[in-house]
Amino acid sequence: MAYVEGQTVHDADSHIMELPGTINRYLDPGFRQAFVDKTGRKDVLPEWFAKAAEKAKDPEFRAGAEANILLRKNYEALGAFEASDRPATLDYLGFASQLVFTTACLSNFGLEQMGEVDLAVEAARAHNRMMTEFCAVDRRLLATGYVPLIDRARAPQIAREAIELGAKGLVVPSRHPPGFSPSHRELDPLWAVAQEAGLPILFHVGGEEKMHKDYLENGLPFVKDFHGGDENFTSLTFMAIPLSIWQTLSALVIDGVFDRFPRLKFGAIELGASWLPSLMKFLDSGCAAFGKEERLQTLSDTPSAILRRQLRVTPYPHEDVAWIMENAGTEMVLFSSDFPHVEGGRNPLKRFNDSLAGVDAVDRRAFYRDNFIDLMGRGLDPALHDLPSLRAA
Secondary structure, eight states: OOOOOOSSSSSEEEEEOOOTTTGGGOOOHHHHHHHHHOOOOOOOOOHHHHHHHHHHOHHHHHHTTTTTTTOOOGGGSTTSOGGHHHHHHHHHHHSSEEEEEESSTTGGGHHHHHOOHHHHHHHHHHHHHHHHHHHHTTEEEEEEEESSSTTTTTTTHHHHHHHHHSEEEEEESSSSSTTTTTOGGGGHHHHHHHHTTTEEEEEESSSSSOOOOGOSSSSOOOOEEEEEEEESSOOGGGGHHHHHHHHHHHHHHHTHHHHHHHOOOOOEESEEESTTHHHHHHHHHHHHHHSSSHHHHOOSOOOHHHHHHHHHEOOOTTTTTTHHHHHOOGBOOOOOOOOGGGOOOSSSHHHHHTTTOOHHHHHHHHIIIIIIHHHGGGGGGGGGGSOGGGTTT
16 A cells, blocks of 8 residues: 555655765766865765665665565665666555755855866766756656756756756755845846746755854853754754745845746745745735835835735644644645655645644645645646546546
8 A cells, every 4th residue: 555545645745865986977078077176075974874865775675675665775775776666665655756865065165165167067968967867767756956056157058958957947056046045137047048948946954054163152052953963953042044035035025036037936944944934924924024125115005915926835743744834825735745855754744734724625735735746837747746546536
């Protein structure tokens, strides 16, 4: 039996778990050594990852994949790094489609913040080759391409290349590029490419500005993260996740990007959603207070209405989805599993269903199906809108 049965569920957030060095094989050979020198990304797997990856290849271990499809995480999960395994993973999960993101490349290796423009561009192109090749094994796998904003002139071409390779959504960083706003008018050709293709612009956790390290110097013992390591993703640093996307969305709305491209959809993925009602209210309030600004007078509607028209967001499974729906709009939230990352939990469907208790069937369907279809546009083949067993229903 599949994990999901009797309903169509689209997964707005899943990942591959690249083995170290995977991205290197997709880089232009002329940039490969410079990339390794700058990022330290060598083809070496840490010991505990290496053991997990080897375990995942063991025939006896693999025999239990279906029964443990959401229990095994990271490199132990079926289809985490072997593309040929991922179709079976989708069969066992029962999702109608899965939007697929990187794990290792989420911040584009920090190259944009380093000012390494050419390397940032080449790393993005390598990422796009890697992701589209992985997802080509099954049309239910929707590859994401990455577009660095640091080079405004080349951004549209990188987007077009990603789309030609097969990307179904374009990821941009949620933090501003060094030196200018993501709402800069010279980025309009990029948004035009996405709108014309009918594909969404996506933001994903990992590329945001982190909490300043000084906040961690509190005179108390160092707090390990919930993985047990020293990456220091804790209850405190978690609080900074929405700050970059809050500012970026505000700039895109106030400076008119949403209005100049009214058919362009945006998705905020794995960035939580409890902040969304506050952002909408705060934007409306701010624009009312500064209403004499010419740019505000030309907006097509209130900021909250503009966001409701064009933005879709994935809550975390520990958030109160019904409250978010009530205060932001039922059309704005999406289901996601975060497979195979441990953060997604062992039973995301149950956790979201519990959160949706009391929500009517129409709005539950919107959360699991309709809002994802709306976000993805032409990036989702209409034949995939419903599971085969439900298409006649």
